[in-house]
Amino acid sequence: MMNELTERQRLILALVVRHYTETAQPVGSARLVERYKLDLSTATVRNEMAALTEYGYLRQPHTSAGRVPTEEGYRYFVTHVVYPSDLPEPARDTISHQFYQARQDVEQWMPLAASILAQHSRAASIVTAPHSERSHYKHVELISTQGRQVLMVLVMTGGEVSQQILTLAEPVVQERLSAAADRLNQVCLGKTTEEIAAFPPRADSLEKDILTLVLQDMNRGEQRVSGEIFLDGLTNVLSEPEFLESGDARRAVHLFEERSLLQDLLARTTNNATVGGVQVLIGGEGKWEELKQCSVVLARYGIPGLITGTLGVFGPMRMPYARTIPTVRYMADLLSELVSETMAGDDNEQERKDTRG
Amino acid sequence: MMNELTERQRLILALVVRHYTETAQPVGSARLVERYKLDLSTATVRNEMAALTEYGYLRQPHTSAGRVPTEEGYRYFVTHVVYPSDLPEPARDTISHQFYQARQDVEQWMPLAASILAQHSRAASIVTAPHSERSHYKHVELISTQGRQVLMVLVMTGGEVSQQILTLAEPVVQERLSAAADRLNQVCLGKTTEEIAAFPPRADSLEKDILTLVLQDMNRGEQRVSGEIFLDGLTNVLSEPEFLESGDARRAVHLFEERSLLQDLLARTTNNATVGGVQVLIGGEGKWEELKQCSVVLARYGIPGLITGTLGVFGPMRMPYARTIPTVRYMADLLSELVSETMAGDDNEQERKDTRG
DNA sequence: TTTAGCACTCTCAAGAAGAGAGTGCTAATT
């Protein structure tokens, strides 16, 4: 049912998609012939368009208007026409150059990735920080603040940091806290949640209390679906006509701010069909009411099963997929590289030990 | 020039502002009399309105339309009419209750504050993380990753954390790194940038290299104008008619994404006139072309000169100031409390030492 | 199989007309 299109029909579908993504206007037969210097008459094009409409790849907003791609039309285009293309060399260079500017500055990685992605796709971007499914304890720091309150800073071997305020049963001086932290740091170094929970070290009551909170914190990290979420380029999308006119599309922006919805969306990433490792969710695919007029292009990065994140782009269904998909893929590759170079070194060793034993 | 208004004129100005903020429609004399059961004829109201227009507090979109407040009108309203009002008890309770839900979870503080602020002001919110002008060294952690690359995690006494990737001249094993970190932690504990720079501890070349980067990192933190920026509630503002219609207002959203512009805006906070500790920037006040149709309500929180942050709200000029201003003020009070309880304890001691010596 | 030709459909822009909301001014009223 998918492949019955003739070469010429594919060409025409591709041109309609292309022209529509550029102009946001329904495309008529005459326009197409003139614009792309087709060696065909308008009548022929009209016949082919009628066929494509029959198949469900195009539709007419009203009886005597041009054609617009349907969801299926875009999907056919994405899977059968632009599939294997790679990002052209110069674009790759620009991106990697921009990205490696902030090589040192870990805190800038994710926002920068989001910014670059937004800029190059001219859409809104989503990037989640890399997130490991298993944390290894590295170091805890206890900072006395006021009375019974203590600020705990917990560092994992991958470099992830989490902070928590804890309230002790009674005030404890900084020296005592530091001593407790030192002990925990010695006995827990490199251990996972399970390892610590299975063989709890000997400890006094203060240390036990803290250990409980450490475990709780590590657990919470592991339970989370993804790391912190970074967004950028919302304004790109807001200036598209779809978002100015239809309330439908505007509602989709809401999904962007509501982190819980976004989490949900990202969580389903792995289930769908991919295009060369990149997920393309067109018009919500029936599942997402809010995404009716929109598309989302997502990819996972990192080291599968160990430390991963998601990144992607959100925009109107009328999106330049031919450019967006390779951009997302390339960005995912860049981040994967970064993660395996800088964050997985230790984890890898750890993992090797784990699987050996 | 400001106080020549009669009581009645103030009343009418207030009602025009109120009605316009509610309906977004120009208000006419008849509407006003009917809606607020004024004991005046429409003609009288018309005369007063003509006077207010003369003074520059109201204007007419066109000859035979109702009146709309001008920038000056809003400003008069804000400074002379709603000034001293506090947030009503129940609203305060709701907010503090929402906020203290996440008392423990330090990482949630800022995003939660932004979310609450957005929700209660029904506008877009801005919150910057607290930022201290002077950092005190607490702890450094060095994590070997791959080859010559090392991930450095630096913790300050206030609990601020910063990360950096550094590339060494030659590969160094984790043991060596840990040892170096231990030494630095002993000699630098509690010191400021200047103190460390003035009396560099004896150290081997590896430690020296790292110390340089530590100082660089601390310095960078101190140089920054503000901590991380958290935004929320953009969708609130996007559904306002100003943003749907006029391209002017829509351009202002751009300012929200461009962190550098936002930094600039926040930096100027302290210069302007305040309304009970809260800055109200109406229509960009001539300075901000992008904010022509918009207003920003900002407040600083924290401990002045020690550790501070900024928070506020961004929305159309037609904003319910009477509610927004107290909300922002209350939120700033809450965060100030939080900061002095949990993050300034150590710094305070430190500071006391500093000023004593 | 392709194409020229043509009648037909539907939208969109422009213009016209009338309703509605609001104003300013004048003269009367309190």
Add this chain to the structure above:
DNA sequence: AATTAGCACTCTCTTCTTGAGAGTGCTAAA
């Protein structure tokens, strides 16, 4: 002296009409 009723006038906004334009599908010829 301040307030108000009355009224002519102005300007926008909605509704309706009309014509141009773009595009289609179908039929018959190439």
